[in-house]
Amino acid sequence: MSAAVVEIDGLVKTYRSRRRGPHRALDGFDMQVAAGQVHGFLGPNGSGKTTTLRTLLGLVRAGAGRMTLFGQPVPHALPAVIGRVGAIVESPQFFPNFSGRRTLTLLARTGGVPSRRVDEVLEIVGLTDRAGDRVKGYSLGMKQRLAVASALLKSPDLLILDEPANGLDPAGIREMRDLMRGLVASGATVLLSSHILSEIQLICDSVTIISRGRRVAAGPVADVLAAQDKGEFRVRVGEAQRAATVLGDAGATVRAAEDHLMVSAVKDPAWITETLGGHGLWISELTPVAPDLETVFLQLTEEARS
Amino acid sequence: MRLLRAELTRLFGRRFTKIMLAVVLLLLAIVAVGLASTSHPHNAQTRAKALAEMQRMHEQNSAEIARVRADCEAQQSDPSAAPADGPKFPPGFDCSQITDPFAPTEENIANFEPHQLVFRTDADESLMVVGFLLALLAFAVGASFVGAEWSSGGMMNLLLWRPRRVPLLLGKLTSLLLGMLVTGVVVTVAWVAGVYAIAATRGDPHRVTRGLLTSIALTDARVLGLVLAAAVLGFCVASLGRNTATALGLAVGYVVVFEVGARIVLQLAAVPRPERFFLSNYALAWLAKTQSYFDDSSCRRAAAAGVNTNCEPVRWTLHMNQSAVLGAVLVGLAVVWAFTSFRRRDIT
Numbered sequence: 001m002s003a004a005v006v007e008i009d010g011l012v013k014t015y016r017s018r019r020r021g022p023h024r025a026l027d028g029f030d031m032q033v034a035a036g037q038v039h040g041f042l043g044p045n046g047s048g049k050t051t052t053l054r055t056l057l058g059l060v061r062a063g064a065g066r067m068t069l070f071g072q073p074v075p076h077a078l079p080a081v082i083g084r085v086g087a088i089v090e091s092p093q094f095f096p097n098f099s100g101r102r103t104l105t106l107l108a109r110t111g112g113v114p115s116r117r118v119d120e121v122l123e124i125v126g127l128t129d130r131a132g133d134r135v136k137g138y139s140l141g142m143k144q145r146l147a148v149a150s151a152l153l154k155s156p157d158l159l160i161l162d163e164p165a166n167g168l169d170p171a172g173i174r175e176m177r178d179l180m181r182g183l184v185a186s187g188a189t190v191l192l193s194s195h196i197l198s199e200i201q202l203i204c205d206s207v208t209i210i211s212r213g214r215r216v217a218a219g220p221v222a223d224v225l226a227a228q229d230k231g232e233f234r235v236r237v238g239e240a241q242r243a244a245t246v247l248g249d250a251g252a253t254v255r256a257a258e259d260h261l262m263v264s265a266v267k268d269p270a271w272i273t274e275t276l277g278g279h280g281l282w283i284s285e286l287t288p289v290a291p292d293l294e295t296v297f298l299q300l301t302e303e304a305r306s
Numbered sequence: 307m308r309l310l311r312a313e314l315t316r317l318f319g320r321r322f323t324k325i326m327l328a329v330v331l332l333l334l335a336i337v338a339v340g341l342a343s344t345s346h347p348h349n350a351q352t353r354a355k356a357l358a359e360m361q362r363m364h365e366q367n368s369a370e371i372a373r374v375r376a377d378c379e380a381q382q383s384d385p386s387a388a389p390a391d392g393p394k395f396p397p398g399f400d401c402s403q404i405t406d407p408f409a410p411t412e413e414n415i416a417n418f419e420p421h422q423l424v425f426r427t428d429a430d431e432s433l434m435v436v437g438f439l440l441a442l443l444a445f446a447v448g449a450s451f452v453g454a455e456w457s458s459g460g461m462m463n464l465l466l467w468r469p470r471r472v473p474l475l476l477g478k479l480t481s482l483l484l485g486m487l488v489t490g491v492v493v494t495v496a497w498v499a500g501v502y503a504i505a506a507t508r509g510d511p512h513r514v515t516r517g518l519l520t521s522i523a524l525t526d527a528r529v530l531g532l533v534l535a536a537a538v539l540g541f542c543v544a545s546l547g548r549n550t551a552t553a554l555g556l557a558v559g560y561v562v563v564f565e566v567g568a569r570i571v572l573q574l575a576a577v578p579r580p581e582r583f584f585l586s587n588y589a590l591a592w593l594a595k596t597q598s599y600f601d602d603s604s605c606r607r608a609a610a611a612g613v614n615t616n617c618e619p620v621r622w623t624l625h626m627n628q629s630a631v632l633g634a635v636l637v638g639l640a641v642v643w644a645f646t647s648f649r650r651r652d653i654t
Binding site: 057 | 309316468650654
């Protein structure tokens, strides 16, 4: 695995409220993001995703734990590395009466970025034609593109995107995916927090799943899926009831569906063929059912809740 | 420096700043038109008219005084001669004391001439009106400048570029103060020039000495000090409350509850020198160097107790030094509180 761009160990954050008392948002959370990858960051609402990103970016003070960006401890060394990090956290808003170009120009001036970069990022996110319009006239998707453009201004080595697909139409989502792929191809790293699990599965090289402030799974997408693979098969057979009894008696876990059986806890599909054939039952369909990210996500986060 | 430039552009690019500035300039224009339209230059014709008016009044007064004195003398010789609805004089009263206090002099003529704007005396006073308007502008713009950043999430965006919090907030505050200072200097200098122009065309522009210009410059400096203090207070309160409405609400609340409500209560309770509790009086004293008040609380307490005394209200004065100390303490506390809170708080 390449060197870690982001490392988080044992991160703890407790919010204190006079009315509701203390709430532990992060409870010893760990995460590693390797360089040159798109890393997905998944978790249900309120699981601690945004708190993690805010803490990493110095917006929220951690109670305990260690974090590094590009090997530098943060938040202490944040001023030294922030120039290499582009981030959007929870759809930032901009002054509605400024144009998109002016908004980016002011940010570029604040960060010492050459003004020609403004036109470049407007082109990248497809806002060039509307750059002179006031932000208040933008659609949700256009505001999201503007936010991404603001994150790209620094030509970042690490791009942190919190729900970047919010408000984007399917074409916009596809463009965002291509953009991230392009960035990774040019050597950047993308940390992507999203609810759209199919997107994560399509684009991410690795993932971290968080639930209740703790990491419940992490690693390459294929490994995370494989770890949750229960050896499940869809079996279509003539006498379903008898087949279920036979397989159950032989040690498999069987669940009857409308017109087929779901058989799990089986390592080799040949065993199903052999077992049923031995009882004169002949299979018309035998399909391995690989878990998708959504299934794994729901399974892991529900396990963490229970 | 880059942050300052960006923040100054942001400050003057905001619609709120533009609208507030336009409103203040419009109000000042209305005041200037009022000053010009009520000012009439003094000349030989107005002087002759004033002299005639003064003589007429003097003659009228003399006749009235003579009549009252005759009444007095009549009452001294015959007490029953006192009229039912006229002045009554006690026995032994010295009627020769009844004289006409008004004697026509050169100095009195000006009082009978129409009002004219005198640059020497009016420039300073009118500058104070400008000062109050600019202070209101600075408070509102200062509050909105940082409050809008908080409520829109812009502050978070800025911190993603500039994670050092104190320098960031200091940069924003510095750019606000710089912007308000430049605005204040331009507006006040233009105002003084405008007052001079009105005086030159419709009033008295004379006796402009180096001393007068120094005095106007010092008043202007105090006006700018008030403007900057108001900007800092608006900025800090809005930053603490994380929105513009906190600062504006606090200001309106203070005026209604304290400046109006508490003033009435303190007056009713006959609290000695109630004026010392109100910020507006310190602001006035700051601009005018001193502000005098008459304290009649002891007289009112004596009257309420039924004690009949020849009570004289006590004159007392607020000095600009007291205002400076109070202002510095308030501004200092607001800055320390706002910056400490910003350095520690979670940006959520």
